[in-house]
Amino acid sequence: MRLDKFLKVSRIIKRRSVAKEIADQGRILINDRPAKSSSQVVAGDTLIIKFGNKTETVKINQIVETTKKSEAENMYKIIDETYAENFSE
Numbered sequence: 001m002r003l004d005k006f007l008k009v010s011r012i013i014k015r016r017s018v019a020k021e022i023a024d025q026g027r028i029l030i031n032d033r034p035a036k037s038s039s040q041v042v043a044g045d046t047l048i049i050k051f052g053n054k055t056e057t058v059k060i061n062q063i064v065e066t067t068k069k070s071e072a073e074n075m076y077k078i079i080d081e082t083y084a085e086n087f088s089e
Contacts, residue, residue: 001063003028003047004037009067010075012049012058022049046079053084 001009007019020037022028028035029048041047047058057080064075 001041001065002037003030003035003039003041006041006060006063006075007049009064009072011069011072012056012076022051027051047076055082055084056080 003023004016004019007013007023008016013019013022023035023037023039026034027050030039030041030045032046032048035047041060041063043060043062045060047060049056049058056078058076059079060076062075064071067075
């Protein structure tokens with residue numbers, strides 16, 4: 001599955017267009033490699049996502065084409081969540 005679609009379906013990011021923009025800015029790493037919105041993700045991959053001053057590390061548990069809101073959290077597990085003191089880090 002494409003990275004931008006996974007982020008939308010799993011509800012980590014609400015809109016696919018926003019997921020595409022963040023990925024294309026180089027703010028997402030898949031297994032410690034820079035990712036684009038078209039990068040493919042599979043179960044077992046680790047994502048590092050930078051949102052402003054927040055950095056979230058997520059491990060993908062499963063890939064599902066469509067899901068209900070209540071089941072979306074089963075698609076991934078949050079490994080780490082850190083906050084920077086300032087935006088320059």
